[in-house]
Amino acid sequence: MRFDDLRDWIKESEELGELKRVEHADWDVEIGTIVDLYQEKMGLPALLFDKIKGYPPGYRILANSLTSIKRIALTLGLPPEATALDIVKLWLDYLRNFNLVPPRVVEKGPILENVQEKDDINLLAFPAPKWHELDGGRYLGTGCVVIMKDPDSDWVNLGVYRVQVFDESTLSVMISKGKQGSIIMQKYWDSGQPCPVAISFGHDVLLYLVGGMEIPYGVCEYDVCGGLRGEPVEVIKGTKTNLPIPATGEIVIEGEIHPDQFVESEGPFGEWTGYYAGGRKPQPKINVKAVLHRDNPIILGAMPRVPPNDDTYYRGFLRSAAVWDELEKAGVPGIQGVWAHEAGGGRFMLTVSIKQLYPGHAKQAGLIASQCHSGGYANRITLVVDDDIDPANTNEVIWVLCTRTDPREDVEILKRCWSTRLDPMSYPEEARVLNSRMVIDACRPWERLDTFSPVVRPSTELKDKVIEKWRDLFPAG
Numbered sequence: 382m383r384f385d386d387l388r389d390w391i392k393e394s395e396e397l398g399e400l401k402r403v404e405h406a407d408w409d410v411e412i413g414t415i416v417d418l419y420q421e422k423m424g425l426p427a428l429l430f431d432k433i434k435g436y437p438p439g440y441r442i443l444a445n446s447l448t449s450i451k452r453i454a455l456t457l458g459l460p461p462e463a464t465a466l467d468i469v470k471l472w473l474d475y476l477r478n479f480n481l482v483p484p485r486v487v488e489k490g491p492i493l494e495n496v497q498e499k500d501d502i503n504l505l506a507f508p509a510p511k512w513h514e515l516d517g518g519r520y521l522g523t524g525c526v527v528i529m530k531d532p533d534s535d536w537v538n539l540g541v542y543r544v545q546v547f548d549e550s551t552l553s554v555m556i557s558k559g560k561q562g563s564i565i566m567q568k569y570w571d572s573g574q575p576c577p578v579a580i581s582f583g584h585d586v587l588l589y590l591v592g593g594m595e596i597p598y599g600v601c602e603y604d605v606c607g608g609l610r611g612e613p614v615e616v617i618k619g620t621k622t623n624l625p626i627p628a629t630g631e632i633v634i635e636g637e638i639h640p641d642q643f644v645e646s647e648g649p650f651g652e653w654t655g656y657y658a659g660g661r662k663p664q665p666k667i668n669v670k671a672v673l674h675r676d677n678p679i680i681l682g683a684m685p686r687v688p689p690n691d692d693t694y695y696r697g698f699l700r701s702a703a704v705w706d707e708l709e710k711a712g713v714p715g716i717q718g719v720w721a722h723e724a725g726g727g728r729f730m731l732t733v734s735i736k737q738l739y740p741g742h743a744k745q746a747g748l749i750a751s752q753c754h755s756g757g758y759a760n761r762i763t764l765v766v767d768d769d770i771d772p773a774n775t776n777e778v779i780w781v782l783c784t785r786t787d788p789r790e791d792v793e794i795l796k797r798c799w800s801t802r803l804d805p806m807s808y809p810e811e812a813r814v815l816n817s818r819m820v821i822d823a824c825r826p827w828e829r830l831d832t833f834s835p836v837v838r839p840s841t842e843l844k845d846k847v848i849e850k851w852r853d854l855f856p857a858g
């Protein structure tokens with residue numbers, strides 16, 4: 382299954398019973414509260430809001446898009462019965478083969494149905510929600526993709542970074558330090574130039590899914606989407622920026638970010654960590670030069686809350702695969718599995734399962750997992766467990782943490798690592814961009830592998846024999 386736009390994705394989700402329509406909700410915290418309640422449990426339907434208070438019918442918001450395994454599978458082209466492990470394996474497979482299909486430039490597309498420039502620009506025409514009670518304002522961009530081009534090469538980067546709307550013509554973007562968008566923007570600023578930017582606020586969910594992942598430096602997320610779809614994404618060259626914008630996008634803005642122009646106070650915003658930790662801060666202001674939108678446009682929202690949530694749930698599966706891949710690419714053998722726990726927002730807690738092959742192997746795996754591109758940002762705890770442990774099984778992981786860890790030898794504290802204000806424990810006080818973290822070797826000690834106390838579990842042979850004999854007691858077996 383391949384979708385050409387958000388509308389195709391909505392249709393297919395609805396046919397699968399994976400989408401609910403909601404009418405007459407208020408953009409002012411009511412939509413956010415409904416979405417919050419729907420995220421108390423993963424696996425509930427996506428929500429399509431229409432007839433939003435104060436807005437014309439047809440101006441819609443899609444939320445809760447990637448909070449079910451079925452819809453993540455659908456977005457990635459897997460069958461609806463796919464499991465969490467199928468998703469991890471698909472992404473691992475993709476990263477190993479890394480098939481890239483560049484976008485196809487076309488002249489026309491539905492995104493050109495309405496074009497506003499200069500005094501016609503009115504960003505308040507779209508029902509941007511105030512998602513949470515303590516948010517500092519309304520966010521047009523949460524499931525958006527921010528498109529920028531590296532000034533030194535042809536590389537076009539797409540990243541999901543939040544966008545607040547202040548009035549008819551003012552937007553801000555919040556990009557954490559070290560993210561590719563921040564690095565690109567800084568390059569323009571260092572040479573005294575404004576950074577051209579285009580932002581798409583509604584599009585095929587695959588574009589959002591890929592935009593939220595750490596794709597290697599120099600690789601364009603459009604090419605990744607093309608590789609996953611087996612078909613190029615169609616783009617139009619923006620007339621104000623020359624940046625490639627999705628031809629079937631719902632709402633796109635084009636503009637510039639000047640080095641000396643900031644909104645005074647962006648945020649606070651209820652973030653993926655489960656806190657309003659980023660607070661209120663100046664952030665880069667976008668000078669909007671054009672707004673393009675389809676008739677009856679749909680905003681793709683992705684509302685964070687205490688994890689797991691719409692922002693982090695899908696990324697846990699993909700991050701597990703990405704860290705696994707990066708460990709292998711760094712030359713660490715014997716990886717049996719990786720899990721980025723959903724309660725840690727898919728970032729704070731990583732567990733790596735290995736077959737120990739040499740002394741120091743477990744520590745090496747843990748240190749690299751906690752620092753690689755996909756695992757390095759805002760991690761707090763990285764655990765390494767033996768190959769008899771399923772890293773996604775919380776009880777098994779806690780059991781070996783309790784029984785195979787010697788805190789004197791097995792816990793490394795790393796200081797001044799890559800983090801963000803969104804991490805409530807980040808430091809130093811003002812900048813809040815660093816954190817400390819723990820790498821825990823919860824494997825049996827290498828030198829005691831042959832003598833470590835045996836685990837109280839029947840052997841596979843005995844288990845099979847007993848199940849065979851007592852079939853009535855074990856129908857699923």
Ligand SMILES: Cc1cc2nc3c(=O)[nH]c(=O)nc-3n(C[C@H](O)[C@H](O)[C@H](O)COP(=O)(O)O)c2cc1C
Pocket residue numbers: 523524538539540541542543544555556557558559560561562563592593594595596683691692693
């Ligand atoms: C829903 C959602 C919202 C996000 N919001 C932000 C944000 O506001 N700022 C930010 O720096 N990263 C944010 N991220 C994380 C980045 O999108 C992610 O780290 C991605 O890899 C960044 O792209 P890059 O590697 O091209 O920089 C968000 C991700 C998702 C899925």
